[in-house]
Amino acid sequence: MSYIDFGVTSSELDKLTLVARRLGYRALLVEDCGSWASAVSMNGVTLVKKQVISSPNERELKRALSTSTSKSTVISVKPLGISAARLAARDTRVDAVVLDLETLNYIDKQQFSMMKRFSKPIELPLKLITGGERALAKVIRRLIYAAYIEVPIVFSSKASDWSELYYPKSIAFLLSQVLSLKPGDLLSGFTTIPREILVKKGVKL
Amino acid sequence: MLSFSQEAVIAVALSLSIASATLSIIALLHLAKLRKRGDLLMKISREFEKRGKPGKLRKRYIVFRVISDGKVLRSQVEEAIRAAVKELYGVTIVSIADPQLIAYDDELMKGIIRTNNLAKDYVIASMSIVREASGRRIIVKPIKTTGLLRKARKYMEAITR
Numbered sequence: 001m002s003y004i005d006f007g008v009t010s011s012e013l014d015k016l017t018l019v020a021r022r023l024g025y026r027a028l029l030v031e032d033c034g035s036w037a038s039a040v041s042m043n044g045v046t047l048v049k050k051q052v053i054s055s056p057n058e059r060e061l062k063r064a065l066s067t068s069t070s071k072s073t074v075i076s077v078k079p080l081g082i083s084a085a086r087l088a089a090r091d092t093r094v095d096a097v098v099l100d101l102e103t104l105n106y107i108d109k110q111q112f113s114m115m116k117r118f119s120k121p122i123e124l125p126l127k128l129i130t131g132g133e134r135a136l137a138k139v140i141r142r143l144i145y146a147a148y149i150e151v152p153i154v155f156s157s158k159a160s161d162w163s164e165l166y167y168p169k170s171i172a173f174l175l176s177q178v179l180s181l182k183p184g185d186l187l188s189g190f191t192t193i194p195r196e197i198l199v200k201k202g203v204k205l
Numbered sequence: 206m207l208s209f210s211q212e213a214v215i216a217v218a219l220s221l222s223i224a225s226a227t228l229s230i231i232a233l234l235h236l237a238k239l240r241k242r243g244d245l246l247m248k249i250s251r252e253f254e255k256r257g258k259p260g261k262l263r264k265r266y267i268v269f270r271v272i273s274d275g276k277v278l279r280s281q282v283e284e285a286i287r288a289a290v291k292e293l294y295g296v297t298i299v300s301i302a303d304p305q306l307i308a309y310d311d312e313l314m315k316g317i318i319r320t321n322n323l324a325k326d327y328v329i330a331s332m333s334i335v336r337e338a339s340g341r342r343i344i345v346k347p348i349k350t351t352g353l354l355r356k357a358r359k360y361m362e363a364i365t366r
Contacts, residue, residue, distance in 0.1 A: 022272055023346060130334055163342035170333030170347060173326050174293075 002026035002205075003168045004194035006096065006123055007050055007076070007156030017043040019162040027198065027205055029074050029156070039072065039203045048203055050074045052098065058083040065093050072201045076123050079106050089114040095197050096123040096154055099142060101135050107142060112151050121152040121193055126166050129174065140178055147179045153189045154197075265325040266307075266357035267350050269332065270364055271314040273343040279309040279316070285338040286318065286345065289331040304328050307354075308361060315364045317357045325350055 004027045010016045013030070020028055021044050029050040039048045051073050055061035061077065061084045068075060078098045079085035085106040088094045097115065099107055099122050107122070115122065128139050146153060159165045168190040172183035179186070198205060271277055283306040291299045302324030309316035320328045332345040349360045 019272055019344070023344070161342075163336060163344060165344065166333055167344065167346045170329055170331075170345075174330035174333050177326070177330060 003190040004198065005029065005157050005159070005165070005190075006074075006154045006194050007031055007052075007125070008159045008165075010160050010162075012161070013042060013047065016159065016162045016165070017045040017047070019165055020045050023165060023167050025165075027194075027203075029194075031158075046203065046205055048072075048074060048198060048201075050076065052076045052078060054078040054080060054102075055084045056080040058087045060084070061087050061091075065091065068093065072203060074197060074201060078103055082106050085111050086114065089120050090118050094120065095201075096121045098123045098125070099139065099146075100125055100128060101138070104138055104142065109145070112146055112149055116149055116151050119152065121154045121189075121197075122146055123154050123156055124189075125156050125158045126171060127158050127164075129171070143175075144179055147181055152193045153186075154193050155189045263322040263352060264354075265320050265322050265350055265352055266354055267318045267320065267325065267328060268348045268357050268360040268364075269316060269318060270346050270348060271316075271338075271343050272346060273314060273338075273341055275341050276311065277314060277338045277341055277343055279306060279311065281338040281341075282306060282309065282314075282316065282343075282345075283318075285335050285343070286328070286332065289335045290328060293331045293334060294327050298324060298327050302328050308358065310361070313364060315361055317354075317361055322352075 003023070003025045005020065005025055006029050008016065008028050009031045017028065025045055027046040027048055029048045031050050031052055039046055041047070049070065049072070051068060053061065053064045053075060055064055055077065061079075065075070074095050075093060076096045076098050077084070077088035077094050078100070079088050080102060085097065085103070088097045089111060097103075097107070097120060124139070124143065128135060143153070155168075155171065157164060157166050168187060169183070172186040175181070175186050176183040195205065271282060283304070286304055287299060290302055290304060302320045305319045307317050307319045318328065329347050329350070332347050335343060335345045337343065348364065349357070351357050351360065
């Protein structure tokens with residue numbers, strides 16, 4: 001099985017890719033990376049450029065998307081307003097919408113149904129799972145609804161260090177108990193859904 | 206020629222026989238229905254009996270390996286996994302799961318954890334939050350779950366590096 005982590009923030013990519021390879025990862029999407037090409041291979045793991053755009057409104061998000069550099073860069077949007085969230089759901093240049101504590105209030109039922117209509121996945125940073133109880137409860141409520149209306153979910157570790165990487169099968173078991181889904185179905189957030197995005201972007205795996 | 210009284214007797218006999226035949230058919234149908242219902246009831250009661258029985262506890266062996274920047278000892282790994290189960294699910298599940306390290310290779314940092322069929326999912330899920338063992342950063346990767354110790358040892362031996 002080859003997994004894809006939808007977002008790491010590491011600067012020590014050498015060690016990170018070595019551990020990722022041992023955990024069964026095939027590709028990592030790197031945020032805030034240097035000036036290297038859109039996709040490079042390191043220790044048998046493909047590294048893909050990823051850009052996270054935080055935007056409070058539609059106009060700023062449109063501006064940020066128009067200045068986005070490469071076509072093969074994966075783009076996730078952190079909407080900090082309702083209009084930005086709605087645009088992120090329908091714009092084809094956006095690959096995923098981030099669900100975290102900052103964006104929680106703008107991702108409502110209507111947002112989920114729009115995301116389902118435009119088959120836009122929701123990105124869940126896994127650090128939230130091990131975060132505080134209150135925050136987790138809020139996120140879990142949204143996630144249960146997302147799972148209920150079958151919005152695709154992708155997972156990012158946001159690992160800044162190799163020890164912050166997750167083994168996908170364990171996480172799938174953990175989330176399956178919360179979301180009442182089969183672990184196999186949740187694993188698609190590490191495999192098929194991010195793979196489809198990368199293939200669409202022209203990244204060879 | 207039949208007399209009026211004879212005709213009346215025949216008519217009564219005929220009507221009686223028709224009535225009895227109808228009644229017997231109805232009774233038969235009713236009996237069949239009852240039998241069907243009885244079968245269904247039996248089935249349901251059997252299902253309930255099955256469900257009502259306390260589940261048999263079966264051993265499950267989880268083969269795992271540890272990824273770390275240094276050597277981690279047997280007791281440290283066991284303690285870390287037990288603490289993770291406790292942190293995630295609490296004392297009740299730890300006591301049901303009772304994860305015990307029954308084999309561990311210090312060199313290659315691979316091992317077997319024994320738990321049971323009811324709690325194996327909890328133990329595997331808890332492995333995802335293990336991040337540290339006595340000051341060392343670690344990741345625990347569950348590899349295979351099996352019900353036979355012999356098979357678990359085989360899987361463990363297959364891990365080479």
